[in-house]
Amino acid sequence: xxxxxxxxxxxxxxxxxxxxxxxxxxxxxxxxxxxxxxxxxxxxxxxxxxxxxxxxxxxxxxxxxxxxxxxxxxxxxxxxxxxxxxxxxxxxxxxxxxxxxxxxxxxxxxxxxxxxxxxxxxxxxxxxxxxxxxxxxxxxxxxxxxxxxxxxxxxxxxxxxxxxxxxxxxxxxxxxxxxxxxxxxxxxxxxxxxxxxxxxxxxxxxxxxxxxxxxxxxxxxxxxxxxxxxxxxxxxxxxxxxxxxxxxxxxxxxxxxxxxxxxxxxxxxxxxxxxxxxxxxxxxxxxxxxxxxxxxxxxxxxxxxxxxxxxxxxxxxxxxxxxxxx
Amino acid sequence: xxxxxxxxxxxxxxxxxxxxxxxxxxxxxxxxxxxxxxxxxxxxxxxxxxxxxxxxxxxxxxxxxxxxxxxxxxxxxxxxxxxxxxxxxxxxxxxxxxxxxxxxxxxxxxxxxxxxxxxxxxxxxxxxxxxxxxxxxxxxxxxxxxxxxxxxxxxxxxxxxxxxxxxxxxxxxxxxxxxxxxxxxxxxxxxxxxxxxxxxxxxxxxxxxxxxxxxxxxxxxxxxxxxxxxxxxxxxxxxxxxxxxxxxxxxxxxxxxxxxxxxxxxxxxxxxxxxxxxxxxxxxxxxxxxxxxxxxxxxxxxxxxxxxxxxxxxxxxxx
Numbered sequence: 001x002x003x004x005x006x007x008x009x010x011x012x013x014x015x016x017x018x019x020x021x022x023x024x025x026x027x028x029x030x031x032x033x034x035x036x037x038x039x040x041x042x043x044x045x046x047x048x049x050x051x052x053x054x055x056x057x058x059x060x061x062x063x064x065x066x067x068x069x070x071x072x073x074x075x076x077x078x079x080x081x082x083x084x085x086x087x088x089x090x091x092x093x094x095x096x097x098x099x100x101x102x103x104x105x106x107x108x109x110x111x112x113x114x115x116x117x118x119x120x121x122x123x124x125x126x127x128x129x130x131x132x133x134x135x136x137x138x139x140x141x142x143x144x145x146x147x148x149x150x151x152x153x154x155x156x157x158x159x160x161x162x163x164x165x166x167x168x169x170x171x172x173x174x175x176x177x178x179x180x181x182x183x184x185x186x187x188x189x190x191x192x193x194x195x196x197x198x199x200x201x202x203x204x205x206x207x208x209x210x211x212x213x214x215x216x217x218x219x220x221x222x223x224x225x226x227x228x229x230x231x232x233x234x235x236x237x238x239x240x241x242x243x244x245x246x247x248x249x250x251x252x253x254x255x256x257x258x259x260x261x262x263x264x265x266x267x268x269x270x271x272x273x274x275x276x277x278x279x280x281x282x283x284x285x286x287x288x289x290x291x292x293x294x295x296x297x298x299x300x301x302x303x304x305x306x307x308x309x310x311x312x313x314x315x316x317x318x319x320x321x322x323x324x325x326x
Numbered sequence: 327x328x329x330x331x332x333x334x335x336x337x338x339x340x341x342x343x344x345x346x347x348x349x350x351x352x353x354x355x356x357x358x359x360x361x362x363x364x365x366x367x368x369x370x371x372x373x374x375x376x377x378x379x380x381x382x383x384x385x386x387x388x389x390x391x392x393x394x395x396x397x398x399x400x401x402x403x404x405x406x407x408x409x410x411x412x413x414x415x416x417x418x419x420x421x422x423x424x425x426x427x428x429x430x431x432x433x434x435x436x437x438x439x440x441x442x443x444x445x446x447x448x449x450x451x452x453x454x455x456x457x458x459x460x461x462x463x464x465x466x467x468x469x470x471x472x473x474x475x476x477x478x479x480x481x482x483x484x485x486x487x488x489x490x491x492x493x494x495x496x497x498x499x500x501x502x503x504x505x506x507x508x509x510x511x512x513x514x515x516x517x518x519x520x521x522x523x524x525x526x527x528x529x530x531x532x533x534x535x536x537x538x539x540x541x542x543x544x545x546x547x548x549x550x551x552x553x554x555x556x557x558x559x560x561x562x563x564x565x566x567x568x569x570x571x572x573x574x575x576x577x578x579x580x581x582x583x584x585x586x587x588x589x590x591x592x593x594x595x596x597x598x599x600x601x602x603x604x605x606x607x608x609x610x611x612x613x614x615x616x617x618x619x620x621x622x623x624x625x626x627x628x629x630x631x632x633x634x635x636x637x638x639x640x641x642x643x644x645x
Contacts, residue, residue: 052508192367192535194579197592222581226589249583263513267582268565269541274517281478
C-alpha cells in the first residue's frame with residue numbers, strides 16, 4: 001500500500017517578503033502566497049487545484065518542482081522527504097517528476113529546433129552515448145504526443161508551430177525521461193477550445209498508457225471536473241474545499257466554490273445567470289484578515305468567521321470543507 | 327433601419343508570400359440596441375473584422391466592400407474625418423486592457439484626455455464626466471486618481487469600458503474583453519457590460535472565442551470560419567439548433583461542468599492557410615459530413631429560416 005501515499009504535502013507554506021513603499025529598513029512584510037496547505041496525491045490519479053489568479057496555485061506547483069523554496073512544511077515523494085533535497089538530488093528526482101508549463105509560446109526557446117528542445121532533458125542526464133539513439137528516442141516521443149517525426153519536423157523551430165503543437169512539444173520533453181509524476185500548470189489555458197480538448201485527450205491517453213500521476217492546476221472548473229479524480233479549491237493561499245470531482249461540483253459546500261461554479265456562463269444561455277455573482281475580488285494579502293480569509297466577501301459570514309480560522313473538516317466521505325457554516 | 331451595415335467586407339494583409347485573406351466577404355447588419363456576438367477559433371478573422379470597422383488595420387487594408395454607419399459610408403471618408411466617428415459614435419474595448427493604459431498617467435486623466443480630445447470641455451467638466459463614467463462602471467470615482475499598476479485586472483477592464491463610453495458612442499465593439507480575466511471577475515465584468523448595454527441602449531459587437539460568454543451577452547450570433555461567416559442567427563437558434571457542422575463541432579468542443587466526466591470532442595485538423603484558402607467550402611477538409619462537391623463548390627450564405635443564415639452545401643435544409 002506504499003503507493004497510496006504517492007505524493008504528500010504537509011503544512012506547506014510560502015511567504016514572499018515585500019517592502020512597503022519607500023521602506024528600506026526594518027522588518028519586511030510578507031505576502032502569504034501558500035499558507036499551511038496539506039494534501040495527498042494518489043498514484044495513477046489526477047489531483048486538480050482550482051482557483052483564481054493569485055490564490056497560490058502556481059506557487060504551490062513551483063514548490064513541488066523545487067523552483068521555489070518553501071518557507072516551512074514538508075513534501076514527501078513515495079515516502080521520501082524531498083523538501084531539503086539539494087541540486088544533485090533534485091536532478092536525479094526530475095527523472096521521475098516533470099512539469100508542463102502554461103505558456104507554450106514562452107516556455108520553448110524560440111531559436112532552438114524541436115529536436116534540441118525535446119532532447120534537452122536526455123542530454124542533461126547523459127542518457128544516450130550517440131546522437132542516433134537520441135534521435136530515435138526524440139522521434140518516438142514526437143509520435144507519442146501525436147506529432148510528425150519527420151526530419152522536417154525535427155528541424156522546425158517553435159515559431160513555426162501552432163499553439164497546440166507547441167504544447168505537444170512541451171509534453172514530449174516532459175515525458176522523454178520517463179517521468180511518472182507530472183505537474184501541469186494550466187497547460188491548455190492559452191489554447192483555443194477546439195484544440196484544448198485535443199491536448200486534454202492526449203494527456204489522458206498518456207496517463208492511461210504510461211500510468212502517470214498528474215498534479216493539474218487550472219482556473220477552469222469545467223476542465224477540472226472532466227479530468228480530475230480529486231479537486232482542491234484554493235482561495236488566498238489556503239485550500240477551502242477538497243473532494244472528489246463530481247461531489248465538489250454537484251454539491252459544493254464552501255460558498256467560494258459555489259461562487260466559482262456560478263460564475264461559469266452556462267452552455268445554454270440562461271437569463272437568470274449571474275444573479276448570484278457578488279462584487280469583490282481576490283484580495284492581495286500582506287496581512288490576511290483574521291478568521292476565515294473569505295469572510296469579507298461571504299454572505300454567510302458572522303462574528304465567528306471574523307475571529308476563528310476554519311479548519312478543513314470531513315463532512316461526508318472524504319468531502320472536506322473549511323467553513324464554519326456548512 | 328440598421329445602425330451599422332457591413333456589406334461584402336474584404337480585408338487582406340499583405341505578406342511577402344501574397345495577400346492573406348483574413349476577412350473575405352463578410353456581410354451583416356446591426357440594429358440600434360442590438361448585441362451581436364462574433365465567435366470562431368483564433369485566426370478566423372474576428373479581430374480583423376473589428377479592426378476594419380475601427381479602421382485600425384495595420385500591415386493590410388480593406389480591399390473591398392462597404393461599411394455604412396446610418397447613411398455615412400465609413401470607408402469613403404478620410405482618416406481625419408473618421409477620427410470624429412471613432413470614440414464619438416463607435417468605440418472599442420480591446421483585448422489588451424492590461425497594456426492599453428499608459429502606466430505613467432492616472433487612469434482618470436487618460437479618460438479626461440479622451441473626452442477633451444473630442445469634446446469642447448473644460449478640464450473640471452471633463453473630470454466631472456469621468457467621475458460619472460466611473461460610477462457607471464461601478465468603480466469608486468476616487469480610483470480615477472490611481473495609476474494602472476495600482477488596479478486589478480478587472481478594475482482596469484472596467485476603466486477601459488468607462489473610456490469607451492467617454493464620448494457617448496452608439497456602438498461599442500468589445501474584442502475578447504474578458505478573456506484575460508478570472509472566472510469570477512469575468513462574470514462581474516460581463517454582467518456589467520450586459521447591464522450597461524441595456525440601460526444605455528447601446529449597440530454591441532462582442533468578439534470572443536468563448537461561446538458561452540457570447541451566449542449570455544448577445545441577441546444574435548455570427549460564427550466565423552477562415553474569414554467567412556458560416557452561420558448567423560438568433561442566439562437561441564445557434565445554441566439550441568445549430569445548423570452548420572462547424573458550429574455543431576464548436577459547441578461540442580466545450581466543457582460542460584455539469585455533465586459527467588467526459589472530455590469533449592475536438593475538431594480534428596486546423597484552420598486553412600488563408601494565403602491559399604480551399605477553393606470550395608473552407609471547412610471541407612475538416613468536415614465529417616462533407617461531400618465531394620464541397621471541395622469545389624463554395625457554399626453561399628442562405629437564409630434557412632427567418633433570420634437564421636448558414637453557408638453549407640450539405641445541410642438537410644438545402645437538399
